[in-house]
Amino acid sequence: MKMLPDGAEDRLLSNADQLANVCRENNVQQWDIIGFQAYGHQLDIEAGKITMAGGGGEGGFGIRVVEDGRFGFAHLVDVSGAERAVQQALSIARKSPKIAGFLLPSEQEAQDVPGRFDAEILNVHPEDLLEQADGVLSAVKGLDERAIVTGGGVGVSATAACFMTSEGILSTGITTSHGIGLQVTIDVDGELTSSYQGQSSRTKMEDVPSCVERAVHWAQVTQNPLRVESGAEEAPVLFTSEGFSPLFSMVVPPALTGEKMVRNESFWSEKMEQQVLHESLSITDNGLLAGGMASGSRDGEGVPRRTQQLIENGRLVKTLWSTRDAAQQVAEGRIDAASSTGSAVSGGHQSPPSTGCTELFLTSSKKGKSWDELLQQMGDGYVVNGVMGAHTANPSSGDFSVTTSSILKVEGGEIIGPLKQAGLSGNLARSLCESVELGVDVRRQGSYSSGSMHLPDVLLSYGLRINPA
Amino acid sequence: MVMASKRGEAHTPSTGRYLETERVREALEAATDYGATYAEVRVVSLTESTVAMRDGQLERAIPGQELGMTLRVLANGSWGVHSTTDLASLNDQIESTTRLAKAVASRRAKGERPIGLAEVPIFEDEHHWKSTLDVRHTELDAKIEHMNDLYRGATGHDDIVSVRTGWSDEHIHTELMTTEGMDRVWSFQRSLIHGMVTARRNGEVVSYRTRHGGQGGLEVIQACDLVELGEQAQKAALRLLEAERAPSGKMPLIADKDLTGVYIHEALGHPCEADLVAAGDSCLDGKLGHKIGNELVTVVDDPTMMGGYGAYPIDDEGVNTRPKVLIKNGVLTEYLNHRETAHHFDVDPNGGARAQDGLHHPLVRMSNTMIHGGKHKDMDALMEDIEYGVYACGTRGGQVDTGRGSFQFAAQEAWLIENGELTRPLKDVSVSGLTLEILKNVDGLTRDASLASPGFCGKGQTVPVGDGGPVMRIREALVG
Numbered sequence: 001m002k003m004l005p006d007g008a009e010d011r012l013l014s015n016a017d018q019l020a021n022v023c024r025e026n027n028v029q030q031w032d033i034i035g036f037q038a039y040g041h042q043l044d045i046e047a048g049k050i051t052m053a054g055g056g057g058e059g060g061f062g063i064r065v066v067e068d069g070r071f072g073f074a075h076l077v078d079v080s081g082a083e084r085a086v087q088q089a090l091s092i093a094r095k096s097p098k099i100a101g102f103l104l105p106s107e108q109e110a111q112d113v114p115g116r117f118d119a120e121i122l123n124v125h126p127e128d129l130l131e132q133a134d135g136v137l138s139a140v141k142g143l144d145e146r147a148i149v150t151g152g153g154v155g156v157s158a159t160a161a162c163f164m165t166s167e168g169i170l171s172t173g174i175t176t177s178h179g180i181g182l183q184v185t186i187d188v189d190g191e192l193t194s195s196y197q198g199q200s201s202r203t204k205m206e207d208v209p210s211c212v213e214r215a216v217h218w219a220q221v222t223q224n225p226l227r228v229e230s231g232a233e234e235a236p237v238l239f240t241s242e243g244f245s246p247l248f249s250m251v252v253p254p255a256l257t258g259e260k261m262v263r264n265e266s267f268w269s270e271k272m273e274q275q276v277l278h279e280s281l282s283i284t285d286n287g288l289l290a291g292g293m294a295s296g297s298r299d300g301e302g303v304p305r306r307t308q309q310l311i312e313n314g315r316l317v318k319t320l321w322s323t324r325d326a327a328q329q330v331a332e333g334r335i336d337a338a339s340s341t342g343s344a345v346s347g348g349h350q351s352p353p354s355t356g357c358t359e360l361f362l363t364s365s366k367k368g369k370s371w372d373e374l375l376q377q378m379g380d381g382y383v384v385n386g387v388m389g390a391h392t393a394n395p396s397s398g399d400f401s402v403t404t405s406s407i408l409k410v411e412g413g414e415i416i417g418p419l420k421q422a423g424l425s426g427n428l429a430r431s432l433c434e435s436v437e438l439g440v441d442v443r444r445q446g447s448y449s450s451g452s453m454h455l456p457d458v459l460l461s462y463g464l465r466i467n468p469a
Numbered sequence: 470m471v472m473a474s475k476r477g478e479a480h481t482p483s484t485g486r487y488l489e490t491e492r493v494r495e496a497l498e499a500a501t502d503y504g505a506t507y508a509e510v511r512v513v514s515l516t517e518s519t520v521a522m523r524d525g526q527l528e529r530a531i532p533g534q535e536l537g538m539t540l541r542v543l544a545n546g547s548w549g550v551h552s553t554t555d556l557a558s559l560n561d562q563i564e565s566t567t568r569l570a571k572a573v574a575s576r577r578a579k580g581e582r583p584i585g586l587a588e589v590p591i592f593e594d595e596h597h598w599k600s601t602l603d604v605r606h607t608e609l610d611a612k613i614e615h616m617n618d619l620y621r622g623a624t625g626h627d628d629i630v631s632v633r634t635g636w637s638d639e640h641i642h643t644e645l646m647t648t649e650g651m652d653r654v655w656s657f658q659r660s661l662i663h664g665m666v667t668a669r670r671n672g673e674v675v676s677y678r679t680r681h682g683g684q685g686g687l688e689v690i691q692a693c694d695l696v697e698l699g700e701q702a703q704k705a706a707l708r709l710l711e712a713e714r715a716p717s718g719k720m721p722l723i724a725d726k727d728l729t730g731v732y733i734h735e736a737l738g739h740p741c742e743a744d745l746v747a748a749g750d751s752c753l754d755g756k757l758g759h760k761i762g763n764e765l766v767t768v769v770d771d772p773t774m775m776g777g778y779g780a781y782p783i784d785d786e787g788v789n790t791r792p793k794v795l796i797k798n799g800v801l802t803e804y805l806n807h808r809e810t811a812h813h814f815d816v817d818p819n820g821g822a823r824a825q826d827g828l829h830h831p832l833v834r835m836s837n838t839m840i841h842g843g844k845h846k847d848m849d850a851l852m853e854d855i856e857y858g859v860y861a862c863g864t865r866g867g868q869v870d871t872g873r874g875s876f877q878f879a880a881q882e883a884w885l886i887e888n889g890e891l892t893r894p895l896k897d898v899s900v901s902g903l904t905l906e907i908l909k910n911v912d913g914l915t916r917d918a919s920l921a922s923p924g925f926c927g928k929g930q931t932v933p934v935g936d937g938g939p940v941m942r943i944r945e946a947l948v949g
Contacts, residue, residue, distance in 0.1 A: 043573075046748040050576055051584070052551035053569040056562075058537065060830050075533040077554050085532075092530040095609055126569050130576060150750040150872060185750065185872050192752070194872045216575060218557055232717030232949075264630045264669050265676075350533055351519075388868040392879035396667060398673040399713070401899035401949045403877035423717060423873050423901055423949030467717040467949050469875075469901065 003039050004122050009172055012037050012059075015079045016164050019061055022082040023166065027088065030066040032165040032302065032340045035059065035389070036349050042155030043133050048148040050133050053126050059160075060349040062157075065089045066104055069331075070096040071324070073352045102327035105340060107168040110304035114208035115223045115291030115299045118203040121176035124156045132180075132207050139208040140184060143216040150194065152182035156204075169302035177293070178205050184215040186223060189260065192417075194220040195386070195406060197242065199443030199445070202291050214242070218406055225420035226409060232467040236381035236393050237424070238374050240408070241455045245445035247400055251281070251428045254395040254448040255311050257328065258319035259339075262334040267398050267429045271316055277432045279314040280364045285451075287342055289359040294451040300346030300353030308341060313365060313386045314433075322355040345450045356450030361442070362458070374459050376413040377437055382466055383408040383415065387424060391448060398429030405464075423467035426460075434462035486654065487512050487536065487556065488644045496560050497648045500542050503567040507543040507586055509647040510559065511785060512536070513827030516605055520612050520636035525620045530609055537827025539660050542566045544584020545574030552828040587811035589788050591650050596782045598657035598775070600686025604638035607687045612636045615662060615690050619679075622699020623666045628707060630674075632699070633665040638686070643785070643827075651787045659778060659933055660689045661923055664699060668706040675709035675896070677702050677881055678865070682923040683935070684780040703884055705863070712896035715883060715948060721796040721858035722900060722946040723851055725919040728861050728880055730936030733768055733840050734926065735867040736904045738936075741770075741795050741803075742821075742833040742928075743810035745871045752874025752904055753801060762799040762908030765843050769794050770805060772820060772836035777935035778923030779836035781823070786831055790820035795838075799908070807833050825930035832928060840938030843914025851913045851942040858886040859948050861898045864922070874904040899949045913942035 016035045023031040037059035044052040060077040063085055072093030074085040077328040133154050140147050155178075159288055162172040181198035195218035239247075252350035260266040268276050277283070287305030289295040299305055301323050310318045322344035329335050344353035369377065386406035407419045439457030493510050500508035515535040521528040539552045540562055549570030551562040577583065616634040623632040642656040661682030668675050679702040681693040724732060739745065740753040753761070771792035772781050784790055793803050804814065807822035810833060822831035845851050852860065863881030870876070870896050884891040884900040921937035 046750075048749075049578070049581060050547075050573050052548040052550055052830070053573045054548075054552065054830070055566075055569070056539075056550075056552035056828070058552065058554045060535070060554065071529075073529060073531050075531065075535075077534065077536050081534060088532045092532075092609065095527060095530070095613070097526045127572060130572055134576065148749060150629075150748050183750070183872075187749070192872050194750075194870065228546075264491060265667050265674060267672075267674055269669075270672075325790070350535070351531060388870060388875070388901075389866070389877040389879055392865040392867070392877075392899065394676065394865075394897065396676045399897045401879060401897045402869075403871055403875065403899065403901035403949070405875050421901060421903070421947075423899065423947060425714075425717070425897065425899070425949050463947075465717055467947065469903070469947050 008037055008160045009174060012160050012162050013172055016162050016328050018079050019063055019082045020164055022086050026086055028065045030166045032064050032104055034346055034349055035061045035162045036159055038157055040155055040157030040223050041129055042153055043129050044153045045133060045149050046151055062349040063089050064352050065093055067093050068102055069098040069102040075350045094124055097366055099328045100331040102324055104165055104167050105303050107299055107325050108304050110297040111288060111295055113288050113295050116175045116202045118176045120204045121211045122158055129154050134206045136212055139212050140216055144220055147184050147216050147219060150185040150314040154180045163302055167303055171298050177202055180209055182215050184219045186219045192217050195219045222406055222418040227417055228468040232465055235466050236378045236461040237464050238378050238383045240385045240457050241443040243384040243386050244458045245453045245455055246387055247393055247428055249447040249449055249453045250390050250393045251395050251398050256320055257355045258321040258338055259329060261319050262329050263398055268316055275314045276316045277311055277314040278436045280366045281314055281436060282363050283311040284309045284361045285357045287358040292359045292389045294358040299342045300344035303340045303342040305342045305343040320355050322353055325355050335446055361454040362467050364438040368438055375410060376439060376440055377444045378459055379413055382409060398427045401425035419468050421469035426464040431460045431463045487514055493646045496563050499563045500567055501565050501648055505542045505544045505567050507648055509541050511645045512538040514642040514818045515520045517639040517641055521632045522616050524632055525617055539830055540566055541830055542570050544570035546591055547574035550830050551785050571923045584809055585812040589818055593652040596655040598782050600658045602687035604658045604660055604686045605640050615695055618695035619699040622696035623664055623703045628668045628670050631667045637661045645787045650793040653783060653787045655783045658686050659684055662687055662690050664702055664750040665705040666702045668710050670710045675706055677706040680922040683776045683778050697751055708894045709882055709896050712894040715895040715898040717949055719945050719947055721855045722943045723860045724941045725862035726937045727864045729840060729938040729941040730921045731864040731867045734838050734936045735869040737768055738835045738838045739869045740871045740904055741805050743804040743806045744803055744833040747810050747813045749845045750872040756801050759801055760799050761905055762796055762803050763911045765798040765914055766796055766799050766908055766911050767841040768796040770835050770838045774837040779838035779934040784820040784822040785824045786822040788818045788820045793819050805833050807831055823932050825932055829930045834932050835934050837920055837935035839918055842916045842918035845913050845915045847915055848940045852886055853889040855886045856888055860884045860886055860891055877901040901947050910944040911941060912944045915939040
C-alpha cells in the first residue's frame with residue numbers, strides 16, 4: 001500500500017492554481033492560499049494488543065483575501081466550490097474593520113530547513129507498523145512482565161503542503177513524521193499505576209524508541225505509594241522534561257506574543273527590556289531548526305522563519321509578531337512600530353494564521369546538572385513526571401493548580417517513594433524568576449499552544465505548593 | 470484530487486445524499502467477498518461557521534465546508550479502517566483495508582477474543598432534527614449583533630482590558646451504510662456563543678470565560694439574555710481581581726451546576742466508557758451492580774436530551790439513542806457502550822458511539838451527563854452546617870486518569886465558606902480526588918438539576934458534550 005500517491009504535490013499545486021485563478025477573476029486585491037494533503041497509516045493499541053489498523057488521506061484549502069486592509073477567510077475541501085468560497089471571504093472582508101497598513105507580505109528569500117522529510121517514511125507500510133507495534137509490546141513485557149500497554153498507537157504520515165500568494169510567494173513541499181504514544185499500566189493486586197509517554201520525529205525512529213522504557217519506568221516507580229499524613233507544604237519540585245512541558249507550554253509561549261503584550265493581557269506586559277526570569281535563563285525560538293516539527297522555511301504568511309532570542313539572561317528582549325497582528329496593533333495605536341517576526345502559525349487549512357512560537361528552547365547560562373546532581377541540590381522535595389489539568393492553568397497570570405499521580409517524594413537527595421496523588425499549585429512565571437536549575441538532557445515535547453518545547457529536567461525551588469492526597 | 474464529492478453546490482443535502490448508494494452497496498459487497506464479516510461506510514458533511522470578535526470589532530469570520538468518509542472493515546475479528554476526503558476512492562480501498570484487518574487479526578494471540586459486534590436493529594431511514602432557525606441561513610450580521618450584546622454586558626469598566634467573544638455553529642449531516650443493510654441518514658445542528666473577559670489591576674491579570682449553547686440553531690442563542698451573561702462575566706472577572714489564593718487541604722466543597730457537571734463527567738463518565746473498561750483502563754472494571762456512591766447519587770447520560778450540547782439523534786454506528794442510567798442510588802448500573810463493547814460485555818448497545826467527524830472512527834463517548842437533583846432546598850441549605858469549606862463555581866476544565874480513578878477539575882472562581890456563609894472570594898481553585906472515594910462523599914444535592922454550560926471532551930477525538938446537575942456538596946474533597 002503506497003502512502004503518498006504519485007504526483008500528490010503537483011496536484012495540490014494545480015488545485016491551488018485553480019483557486020488563485022478564481023481570486024484573479026474576481027479582481028481580489030491580495031490573497032493567499034494554503035493547501036494541505038496528508039496521508040498516513042496508524043495502529044491503535046489497547047489492552048496489550050493491536051486493535052485496529054487504519055490509514056487514509058485528508059486535506060483542504062484555506063483562502064485569505066485582503067481588500068483595503070480588511071480581510072476575509074474561507075476554507076473548503078472541494079475546489080469546485082472555489083467561487084463560492086472566494087465570494088464568502090470577500091463578503092466577510094467587507095464587514096471587517098479596516099486595518100490601516102495591513103498588506104500581505106511580499107516575497108523574501110527564505111532559507112531551506114533540512115531534516116523535515118525522510119523518504120524512508122514513505123516506504124513504511126502498514127505491515128511495517130504492525131511489526132513495530134509487536135516489537136514495542138514485546139519490549140514492554142521484556143521490561144516488566146506485569147506491564148500492559150492499555151492505550152496508544154504508532155503512526156506515520158506524509159503531508160504535501162503548498163502556499164501561494166498574490167505577492168509572488170510560492171512554497172511547496174512534503175514533510176514526514178513518525179510517532180508513537182503509549183499508556184503503560186501495571187496492576188498489582190488492584191494497585192494500579194500508569195504512565196503515558198510519547199515521541200515523534202520527522203525522520204524514521206528506531207523501532208523501540210526511548211519513550212517505551214520511560215513509560216514502563218514511571219508505571220513501576222509509582223507503585224507502592226507512601227502513606228502520607230502531612231498536609232500541604234511549600235516545597236521544591238524537580239520536574240522531568242515531560243512533567244514540566246504541559247505547564248510551561250500552556251503559560252509561557254502565549255505570554256510572548258506581541259499582541260498579548262501590548263494589549264496588557266500578558267503577565268509580561270510593560271516589562272520589555274526588564275528582568276522577567278532568573279538571570280541565568282534564556283528562551284529562544286528557533287524557526288529554522290533542522291528536523292523540527294514546527295520549524296520551516298516560511299511562516300504561515302510566507303515570511304521567512306528565523307532564529308530569535310526572546311528572553312536573554314532573564315531579560316525580555318523580543319516578542320512574536322505576525323504581519324496582521326503587527327499592522328493591527330500599530331493601526332490601533334497600542335505600539336508605535338511592529339513588524340512580522342516570521343511567527344505566523346498556520347493551524348491547517350481551516351483557519352487563518354495566528355501568532356505563536358515554533359521550536360522553543362529554555363536554556364541556562366549555568367552548567368547543566370545531571371539527574372543525581374539535581375536531586376542532591378533539591379535535598380527535600382518532590383519529583384513530578386506528569387500533571388493532570390495543565391490546560392486549566394491561567395495563561396494570563398501564570399497561576400496553576402493541577403493534580404499529579406506521577407510524583408515521588410525526595411528526602412536528603414534520595415527518592416524515598418511515590419505519593420498516590422497530590423495537588424500542585426503555584427505561579428510558573430514567578431517560580432521561574434527565582435533560583436532555577438536545569439538538567440543536561442534536553443528533550444523535545446509537544447505543546448498546548450503552538451510549536452515544540454525543547455526542555456531539560458527543571459528544578460524549581462520557590463513558590464510551589466504540594467498538597468498530598 | 471482532494472475530494473470528489475459529486476455535490477458542488479448547495480451544501481444543504483438534508484434531503485439529498487453524498488453517497489452514491491448503489492456504488493457503496495457494491496463496495497460493501499466486495500468487502501464481504503474479500504472476507505469481511507462486517508463493513509460500513511460513514512460520511513459526514515459539516516457546514517460550519519466560526520466568528521471571533523474582540524472589543525466589539527470583528528477579528529475573523531470563517532465559513533467552511535468539510536467532508537470526510539470513513540470505511541471500517543471487520544475481518545477475522547479485527548478492524549481495518551480507511552479515512553479520506555476523497556469519496557471517489559472508496560472502491561479502491563476495500564481490498565487493502567480488509568487485508569489490513571486480517572493482518573491485525575493474524576497477530577492475535579491464542580486465547581485472545583476476536584472482536585465481535587452486538588446485534589442491533591437494522592434501519593433504512595432518515596432523521597433530521599430541524600432547527601427553528603437554521604444555522605445555514607443565519608447571516609453574519611445577526612451573529613455579530615448577538616456577540617455585541619455579550620460584549621456590551623461585559624465591557625464598560627476601567628479594569629476590563631479586553632472582551633473577546635466567539636461564535637460557532639455547525640450543521641452535521643451523516644450517512645451510514647453497512648453490510649448488514651443499515652442505510653441511515655441523519656442531521657442536526659449546534660450553536661455556541663462564548664466570551665472571555667480579561668481584567669487587569671496593578672499588574673495582576675485575570676480572565677473569566679462564559680459560554681452558552683446547545684443543540685439547535687439561532688434560537689438557542691436567542692433564548693439567552695446575552696447582555697446579562699456578559700454582565701455576569703464582567704462581575705466575575707472583577708471579583709477575581711480581589712480574590713485570594715485558595716486554601717489547600719481536605720475540606721467540604723460545594724460545587725455549582727457547572728462544576729458538578731464537570732465533576733461527574735470526569736470522575737464518573739469517563740471510567741464508565743466501556744472501551745476503557747474492556748481495555749483494563751477503568752477503575753470501574755468489575756464494579757457493575759456494586760454500590761460505588763452515596764445513595765443520593767443517580768447519574769444519567771442522555772443524548773436524547775434535545776437542546777443539550779451533547780445531544781444527537783442516532784449514534785455513529787446507526788444505533789438509536791436512549792438515556793443511560795449509569796448510577797442509580799449509588800449503584801453502578803450501566804456502562805456506556807458501542808457495538809463492540811456491548812458484544813464484549815454481552816449487553817445491548819446503548820447508543821454511545823461517537824466520532825469527531827467523517828475522518829474518525831467511533832469511540833465510546835458521553836453525551837449529556839447529569840446528576841439528578843436531591844432533597845436540599847437550595848445552596849443555603851447545603852452550606853448552613855459547614856464551618857470551613859469552599860464554594861466553587863464555573864469550570865476551567867478537568868482531566869481524569871481512568872485507570873487509577875483519579876481526577877482533577879478547576880473552578881473559574883470560588884468563595885471561602887465560614888460558619889455557613891460565603892466570606893472571601895478565592896481564585897485558582899482546583900479539586901482532585903479518587904472516583905471511588907469521592908462519589909461516596911457526595912452528601913447533599915439541591916432539588917433543581919439542569920444542564921450547565923456546554924463543553925468539549927477530548928479522548929483523542931474532540932466531541933461536544935453537555936453536563937450538569939444540581940448544586941452539590943461533597944463532605945470532603947482535596948482542594949488545591
